[in-house]
Amino acid sequence: DAGVTQTPRHEVAEKGQTIILKCEPVSGHNDLFWYRQTKIQGLELLSYFRSKSLMEDGGAFKDRFKAEMLNSSFSTLKIQPTEPKDSAVYLCASSPSAETLYFGSGTRLTVL
Amino acid sequence: GDSVTQKQGQVTLSEDDFLFINCTYSTTTYPTLLWYVQYPGQGPQLLLKVTTANNKGISRGFEATYDKGTTSFHLQKASVQESDSAVYFCALVMDSNYQLIWGSGTKLIIKP
Numbered sequence: 001d002a003g004v005t006q007t008p009r010h011e012v013a014e015k016g017q018t019i020i021l022k023c024e025p026v027s028g029h030n031d032l033f034w035y036r037q038t039k040i041q042g043l044e045l046l047s048y049f050r051s052k053s054l055m056e057d058g059g060a061f062k063d064r065f066k067a068e069m070l071n072s073s074f075s076t077l078k079i080q081p082t083e084p085k086d087s088a089v090y091l092c093a094s095s096p097s098a099e100t101l102y103f104g105s106g107t108r109l110t111v112l
Numbered sequence: 113g114d115s116v117t118q119k120q121g122q123v124t125l126s127e128d129d130f131l132f133i134n135c136t137y138s139t140t141t142y143p144t145l146l147w148y149v150q151y152p153g154q155g156p157q158l159l160l161k162v163t164t165a166n167n168k169g170i171s172r173g174f175e176a177t178y179d180k181g182t183t184s185f186h187l188q189k190a191s192v193q194e195s196d197s198a199v200y201f202c203a204l205v206m207d208s209n210y211q212l213i214w215g216s217g218t219k220l221i222i223k224p
Contacts, residue, residue, distance in 0.1 A: 043156075043214045045211060056211065099146060100161075101212070103157065
């Protein structure tokens with residue numbers, strides 16, 4: 001079975017640019033999550049979708065981060081405009097239940 | 113609020129040593145407790161789940177136990193191998209059906 005696919009694996013952006021990260025969840029999973037991972041903050045939830053409906057929009061991340069799920073097999077995370085503090089690994093995960101998240105390998109974002 | 117504390121930021125062992133990682137939690141209910149493992153370059157993956165019903169889980173040589181009295185849960189392995197080098201996260205699943213509460217992670221380093 002195909003796992004969660006994230007593209008690109010690495011992204012380098014200049015401050016102020018707009019970047020879009022992509023995620024293809026496991027087929028049949030109803031839940032999709034976007035997380036940010038840093039050494040300092042650990043795993044932070046950015047967005048959560050259930051059956052394509054946005055359930056959680058990440059609170060403090062709302063202003064420059066926007067996740068969308070146009071269909072059940074594809075999601076995007078847009079960061080606009082990027083700032084150096086956004087440098088992190090962005091992880092997408094899908095789930096058939098609340099406990100078992102299947103993560104992609106992540107996109108490592110560097111903002112200069 | 114609900115929280116998880118994982119105080120061991122890094123553990124360094126030699127092959128065949130005994131591994132013990134501890135997490136403590138704070139919540140008003142008896143949650144399901146999870147252990148995830150993250151290998152370099154990958155997203156976290158579920159290693160073990162422990163519920164109030166079973167108090168213990170075993171997978172791939174790892175054992176997780178749940179101590180409601182001390183509100184803590186542990187991950188242990190009798191004899192670690194170099195392939196166990198990874199970051200181990202504990203997490204809670206609360207009554208809300210979507211958000212995990214994550215520990216900060218313990219990096220396991222196995223000395224050759």
